[in-house]
Amino acid sequence: MKLELIGKPEGCKLLRMTIDIEPPPSPSSRIRSLSIRGDFFAVPEEAFDALERELVGIPLEALGKRFDELIWQKGLECAGITGTALDEIIQKELHNGI
Amino acid sequence: MAYEFRVLETGFHRAAFNMGLDEALLRSVAEGRSLPTLRFYGWAPPAVSIGYFQGLHEEVDTAACKAAGIDVVRRITGGGAVFHHHEVTYSIVLPLGHPLARANILDSYRLLLGGIIEGLAAMDIHAEFAPINDIVAGGKKISGNAQTRKLGCILQHGTVILDVDVDQMFTVLRVSQEKAKGRLIEDIKSRVTSVKQCLPQSAPMSFEILYATTIQSLREGFAKALHLVFVNSGPTESELQLAGQLGKEKFSSQTWLASR
Numbered sequence: 235m236k237l238e239l240i241g242k243p244e245g246c247k248l249l250r251m252t253i254d255i256e257p258p259p260s261p262s263s264r265i266r267s268l269s270i271r272g273d274f275f276a277v278p279e280e281a282f283d284a285l286e287r288e289l290v291g292i293p294l295e296a297l298g299k300r301f302d303e304l305i306w307q308k309g310l311e312c313a314g315i316t317g318t319a320l321d322e323i324i325q326k327e328l329h330n331g332i
Numbered sequence: 333m334a335y336e337f338r339v340l341e342t343g344f345h346r347a348a349f350n351m352g353l354d355e356a357l358l359r360s361v362a363e364g365r366s367l368p369t370l371r372f373y374g375w376a377p378p379a380v381s382i383g384y385f386q387g388l389h390e391e392v393d394t395a396a397c398k399a400a401g402i403d404v405v406r407r408i409t410g411g412g413a414v415f416h417h418h419e420v421t422y423s424i425v426l427p428l429g430h431p432l433a434r435a436n437i438l439d440s441y442r443l444l445l446g447g448i449i450e451g452l453a454a455m456d457i458h459a460e461f462a463p464i465n466d467i468v469a470g471g472k473k474i475s476g477n478a479q480t481r482k483l484g485c486i487l488q489h490g491t492v493i494l495d496v497d498v499d500q501m502f503t504v505l506r507v508s509q510e511k512a513k514g515r516l517i518e519d520i521k522s523r524v525t526s527v528k529q530c531l532p533q534s535a536p537m538s539f540e541i542l543y544a545t546t547i548q549s550l551r552e553g554f555a556k557a558l559h560l561v562f563v564n565s566g567p568t569e570s571e572l573q574l575a576g577q578l579g580k581e582k583f584s585s586q587t588w589l590a591s592r
Binding site for chain 1: 383384385386387390408409410411412413436437438464465478479480481482592
């Protein structure tokens, strides 16, 4: 099941996500594929591409925390995007009923 | 302490070549074959550039661009979509070990954008840094900027808007529903300004004169803010050759352009 999410949490740039999750949709649904897009900055850019791949397989509810861990592990520097912001966008969607 | 920089004015080029030359300069400085470099340039035909992480078709109406003869290119830097028309574009490349290099993105913007702010001040335009990556004059955006770090160097490039036509801009840029909710096109008009709008009304200039005057002011601004001493130069033959190659093989390729 594919989710198309968009949001601009406080202090962040416009963030878009396409997330394919295992049905039925719930916070514990595992991520089958993921793309994060937007006008944010992440350096080095290629490490962000790798980070996206490593988010596959985790539950939706763990995405923000794991994102922040991977940012730190890979030595990425980001501006305009955080794991908390991604969680906020997902939670809004879950709250609205996927 | 003054820092020796090469300064280039490379004129107007197609989008793919422009992005190819910025990357070629990055590689050349990284390999120690060229001095840290400040470049000024324009776009012919007009172009849309999108950030490294943006989705092409979410940001750009590619059919409208094609119909209007507007180039579309993906940058190696993050940030947002930009319609490059009546503007001065600059790029600055310096090694991470250079005294002007800063460790984090925000500090780098704050320091390097001092050159733009001083340049605008030389034109009697009071402007200030608006984090993360903008410069505003009178509270309105007059410059957008993007930065990356590769091969041990910082590449920052950005625009100084000389004149703006928001209606034309949004014939080629898409507005997301999220942005459109609170920021309709009319609202965006009220948030963007230009050198032309900020100059005294008694000083009308042709685009050509405005372009040349702004570059001169920006040169002075960068020299003053960053304590630069310029070595006037053109790109080297190898940089031009690499720029052409990157323009053709990377920046013109659908694989790169539609990678997100």
